[in-house]
Amino acid sequence: MFAETLEADAVAIAAHLDGVLSEYDDLPVTRAMRWATDGGKRLRGFLVLEGARLHDVSRDRAIWPATAIEAMHAYSLVHDDLPAMDDDDLRRGQPTVHVKWDEATAILAGDALQALAYELVARPEVGGAEVRAELALTLARAAGAHGMVLGQALDIAAETAGTPLTLDEITALQAGKTGALFAWAAMAGPRLAGASAAPMRLYADALGLAFQIHDDILDLEGDVEKTGKRLHKDEAAGKATFVSLLGLDAARKRASSLVEDACDALAPYGVRADLLRDTARFVIAREC
Amino acid sequence: MFAETLEADAVAIAAHLDGVLSEYDDLPVTRAMRWATDGGKRLRGFLVLEGARLHDVSRDRAIWPATAIEAMHAYSLVHDDLPAMDDDDLRRGQPTVHVKWDEATAILAGDALQALAYELVARPEVGGAEVRAELALTLARAAGAHGMVLGQALDIAAETAGTPLTLDEITALQAGKTGALFAWAAMAGPRLAGASAAPMRLYADALGLAFQIHDDILDLEGDVEKTGKRLHKDEAAGKATFVSLLGLDAARKRASSLVEDACDALAPYGVRADLLRDTARFVIAREC
Numbered sequence: 001m002f003a004e005t006l007e008a009d010a011v012a013i014a015a016h017l018d019g020v021l022s023e024y025d026d027l028p029v030t031r032a033m034r035w036a037t038d039g040g041k042r043l044r045g046f047l048v049l050e051g052a053r054l055h056d057v058s059r060d061r062a063i064w065p066a067t068a069i070e071a072m073h074a075y076s077l078v079h080d081d082l083p084a085m086d087d088d089d090l091r092r093g094q095p096t097v098h099v100k101w102d103e104a105t106a107i108l109a110g111d112a113l114q115a116l117a118y119e120l121v122a123r124p125e126v127g128g129a130e131v132r133a134e135l136a137l138t139l140a141r142a143a144g145a146h147g148m149v150l151g152q153a154l155d156i157a158a159e160t161a162g163t164p165l166t167l168d169e170i171t172a173l174q175a176g177k178t179g180a181l182f183a184w185a186a187m188a189g190p191r192l193a194g195a196s197a198a199p200m201r202l203y204a205d206a207l208g209l210a211f212q213i214h215d216d217i218l219d220l221e222g223d224v225e226k227t228g229k230r231l232h233k234d235e236a237a238g239k240a241t242f243v244s245l246l247g248l249d250a251a252r253k254r255a256s257s258l259v260e261d262a263c264d265a266l267a268p269y270g271v272r273a274d275l276l277r278d279t280a281r282f283v284i285a286r287e288c
Numbered sequence: 289m290f291a292e293t294l295e296a297d298a299v300a301i302a303a304h305l306d307g308v309l310s311e312y313d314d315l316p317v318t319r320a321m322r323w324a325t326d327g328g329k330r331l332r333g334f335l336v337l338e339g340a341r342l343h344d345v346s347r348d349r350a351i352w353p354a355t356a357i358e359a360m361h362a363y364s365l366v367h368d369d370l371p372a373m374d375d376d377d378l379r380r381g382q383p384t385v386h387v388k389w390d391e392a393t394a395i396l397a398g399d400a401l402q403a404l405a406y407e408l409v410a411r412p413e414v415g416g417a418e419v420r421a422e423l424a425l426t427l428a429r430a431a432g433a434h435g436m437v438l439g440q441a442l443d444i445a446a447e448t449a450g451t452p453l454t455l456d457e458i459t460a461l462q463a464g465k466t467g468a469l470f471a472w473a474a475m476a477g478p479r480l481a482g483a484s485a486a487p488m489r490l491y492a493d494a495l496g497l498a499f500q501i502h503d504d505i506l507d508l509e510g511d512v513e514k515t516g517k518r519l520h521k522d523e524a525a526g527k528a529t530f531v532s533l534l535g536l537d538a539a540r541k542r543a544s545s546l547v548e549d550a551c552d553a554l555a556p557y558g559v560r561a562d563l564l565r566d567t568a569r570f571v572i573a574r575e576c
Contacts (some may be wrong), residue, residue, distance in 0.1 A: 025434045029441035035432065079399060084391030104444055107395065108437050111367060111402065115432030129417035132422045137410035145312045145321065149396050149467035153317035156392055208525040221311030232529030 002278035010042040032109035037074040039092040044069040045183040051189020063195035065188045068120035094227030142180040151176025164240035174212040181207035202265035210258035218243040227288045255284045290566035298330040320397035325362040325381040332357040332473040339477020353476045356408035363401035383476035383514030430468040439464025460502040470496035488552035498546035502572045504529040514575045543572045
């Protein structure tokens with residue numbers, strides 16, 4: 001049930017993105033935008049759609065912020081992969097944007113995808129002006145120098161400093177780098193409904209951290225064929241990760257315990273949130 | 289009167305930006321954001337403030353979108369200056385962000401400044417939800433692959449193609465590259481007031497094009513000390529510009545005629561818009 005829903009939602013989000021992106025002129029930049037948003041699990045968009053379903057928000061409204069967060073995530077990957085950043089040539093088993101086109105196209109495609117994300121949440125189809133303004137404001141905060149960019153900046157600062165981060169510092173870094181978009185995605189559903197987003201925020205905070213710990217484990221133990229990206233990068237760079245600091249066993253246990261926390265946070269929703277509980281379990285079992 | 293108001297507004301916008309940026313953690317990225325937003329004429333922010341004044345919108349509200357458009361403009365300059373783009377080492381007489389820090393910091397600082405722009409227009413201080421959602425939506429469209437990024441993409445495509453652009457193509461390119469943000473800035477005031485933005489749109493379209501033609505003239509005839517940036521770049525790159533296509537005299541005449549159009553577009557406001565008429569005249573007389 002979970003796997004089928006995740007897959008069906010990914011297809012729906014892809015179709016919606018295609019529709020939006022097909023409105024652009026055909027240029028390398030817009031082709032690169034399509035390339036960058038193609039594939040992936042679309043876990044953040046799925047969280048938007050599931051959070052919306054849980055709050056009886058129509059799919060027709062929720063598909064917009066679901067697509068928005070995938071555009072935002074795609075932009076962050078395109079810029080992260082640039083030579084000046086992580087210098088990655090492989091993503092989802094395909095050449096990254098700056099490899100397939102060039103750096104200028106990758107910078108611009110990322111820039112345009114970020115703009116697109118705000119456009120998608122501010123469109124009239126999303127609902128009343130109050131919720132659209134709130135989604136735009138919270139998305140900007142999640143993406144900016146208090147959120148995702150802060151996480152990336154802390155990451156770069158750590159590399160420059162040369163001293164490995166502590167567990168608290170890595171947790172803060174990841175709260176920005178991956179946590180902020182996860183939290184926004186999970187909270188979009190209740191926000192669309194005008195309901196409290198507190199349970200979904202708790203859920204997402206635990207889920208985001210579990211996701212990142214599992215990413216660190218995959219970087220160490222994953223299969224390049226399955227993950228579709230280069231591995232052992234943190235190790236090679238001498239970067240502190242959850243695994244290097246906790247050890248593999250303790251990292252696994254911490255991720256499992258976070259998944260339990262995430263499931264517990266959904267208590268107010270009862271069995272209706274079982275699919276989100278499956279999502280949490282999937283996050284630490286996935287092979288890519 | 290015009291020069292004093294432009295200067296006073298620039299100071300007010302700088303102070304407001306400082307307040308906003310001082311909330312961030314002290315990191316190279318946030319220092320780079322401050323660096324990138326420092327200096328300049330702040331013409332776009334001035335257009336927001338003047339458009340607001342013309343529609344009796346309070347300064348306390350208008351300062352937010354004025355600051356937003358300056359953050360957006362600063363982001364576009366930081367990314368434009370990157371080695372993979374225009375590769376500029378000098379801006380406003382100072383080293384560009386990637387020269388003073390590094391490319392990764394410049395990419396991230398630009399990314400965060402774009403996010404900040406949306407945050408600033410979506411904040412409650414700006415007004416009702418309807419206008420905040422509208423400002424966010426229109427700003428995203430102005431910045432994205434239908435607006436500013438489209439202009440930059442057309443610019444890159446022209447360089448790659450190797451065939452010089454026609455006058456129509458350059459006009460379309462500039463409508464995206466500089467025109468979209470000018471138009472948004474000029475229309476923010478009437479939007480804040482819930483008034484028709486049509487006269488300000490006409491004004492901005494003519495103004496933006498005149499601005500760009502004058503930029504082309506400055507690139508050819510300007511003083512590197514006064515402009516604070518490298519000159520003769522278009523010529524060296526063999527790029528078609530308004531000057532190379534029209535010739536210097538005809539380009540000047542076209543800019544003058546556009547300034548007249550811009551002034552005429554303000555007829556509905558009568559003498560109350562005289563400062564905006566002075567702005568149009570300034571745009572083609574400026575030395576930087």
